[in-house]
Amino acid sequence: MADDKEAAEALIAELQKNIKDAFAVFDHESNNSVDVREIGTIIRSLGCCPSEGELHELLAEVEEEEPTGYIQLDKFLPMMTRVLLERKYRPQPEDVILRAFEVLDQTKKGYLTQEELTKYLTEEGEPFTQEEMEEMLSAAVDPEKNIIFYKDFAAVMTIDDT
Structure with missing residues (x-):
């Protein structure tokens, strides 16, 4: 004891x-x-x-x-x-984040454009502020292709909860 x-x-x-x-x-x-x-x-x-x-x-x-x-x-x-x-406010697991991105990717191309992601995150639900959006895009956008490969980004968004 x-x-x-x-x-x-x-x-x-x-x-x-x-x-x-x-x-x-x-x-x-x-x-x-x-x-x-x-x-x-x-x-x-x-x-x-x-x-x-x-x-x-x-x-x-x-x-x-x-x-x-x-x-x-x-x-x-x-x-x-x-x-x-109490382990409150834990981040979502990678598979849940990935499914959310897949719902947004209606044509199943494996990526979203900056414009698509900005529209979804500033016009729906609890909207992101301009500052939050800029911060997210700076981390999410592939600098060569100028798009968001959400499978890679979903992995980055999760925290190893060991």
């Missing part, structure tokens, strides 16, 4: 170290606070993929009563530790 408790404590310590390290990257003033606009990036860097709605729920949980535009580490750390322990 003591081994289980030690293992759990070690896991929590490792998770909290990772959270603090990710937080510190954006703590430019070294005052244990970051701009609220950076929280999504921090959460995603820790392997979580919440929707924008879920991200806003997380922010509401850690924001001060009177929003200051900054999130404090002492509020973020316990919330993010819980999220990681």
